[in-house]
Amino acid sequence: MANTTMAQIPKINPLYRLQWEPAQNGHVLLYPEGMVQLNGPASEILTRIDGQTDVAQIIASLQQTFPEAEGLADDVISFLEDAHEQNWITL
């Protein structure tokens, strides 16, 4: 996926469930008999994926929350491509 565009609308793969775990104080992705513990940036991005919001809007929303962040667009796209590769999301 080297050509992720701003207009694409990512969706969480229905194989996975994104959930807040109070005991772990973090978000996790649950899948058959397994779990991925997400770090802060990964949760910030994945929780903005709702099947309606496009990549540009996700980046804008993050930029609003983290106004001081530099190179955010590249980081987000690179994460989404990785998440797609991992099969966590569809694009």
Place this chain on the structure above:
Amino acid sequence: MSKTGLPCSAQPVTLGAGADIKPTSRPLWLLAELTYKCPLQCPYCSNPLDFAGVDTELTTEEWITVFKQGREMGAVQLGFSGGEPLVRKDLEELIAAARDMGYYTNLITSGVGLSEKKVKNFRSAGLDHIQVSFQASDESVNAMLSGSEKAFKQKLKMAREVKAQGYPMVLNFVTHRHNIDQIDKIIELCVELDADFVELATCQYYGWGFENREWLMPSIEQLRHAEARTQAWREKLAEAGSKMKLIFVTPDYYEERPKACMSGWGEVFLTVTPDGTALPCHSARMLPIEFPNVRETTLEHIWYASNGFNHYRGFDWMEEPCRSCSEKEKDFGGCRCQAFMITGNANAADPVCSKSADHHKILASRKTNAQFKTENEAEFVYRNHKNSSVFFKQR
């Protein structure tokens, strides 16, 4: 994804292989063995040999209390297993209660006793995932191993229904001498059924599997062939853009270092057996240790304070060569059950390890078992109530 399958495949499990999860002292994985009853008689079942001696089962309310206590402690994956969990009439109610608490709910089943209606109703109740276990890719071997002629067709039908209802699907094949050479057919079947994850778990030797070692163990040539074919399939699937994941588990009898069993004793897993006994792994009942029961105390006390769960935590219990071994933090000395079964000493190094003084027993087992060339199915000790009663009386 489990690295080595779940109890119905007679395997210990690793949570989230490939995922970024560190062992935490929290029962992230709660395995509910709802019943020892099962319509099949697989000769590698991990249930205790003397299960016939267990004649009580936790009630619906007792299970729900266990789930609640587990969830409060941070448990997140819940497996409904057995025996055959479909035997429990309250399964749908248990699924609904668990999903409502926020668990990711897994049903580990042979598919025997499942129906379109149940697949649908369980989905409505909130079931997240159904794992269907297969004994082989064709009817005759499947029938031989499970003791049921009809089972194979039923499994295929149910696997299709599971996909149709939108569940993620994990197909589990326990492989051994009688089916491992069919690896291509097995994978073809998984492609055809559109599985999301496939576990090709070479049978390990616990419970009934230990009794039937000499009839189950593949030769090294069989094993290498199957590994090579699996790798070839991975490449072929990747090329075709398939997302299906193939997980191949080598039997540890062919390793030189032990597995980090259960990701460490009392680190991640908690199994509750049909009668409420709580175990750090589903095989641990065989050990000469007293384990607590959920009917008598809370899960929190069991996890943090019981002697059974604290017994093999840390490294102080270790004997040589584990105690001074540089790899002890990696594999925790291997599997306690295997050490006990093969050496008679549950504190010993897992004899799979080449540093173990008993490693020659594993080597001898490989050699002995490779000598059997005829498949005389009548030699299996099938996992059924009659055979179990014999083991129960011997105790």
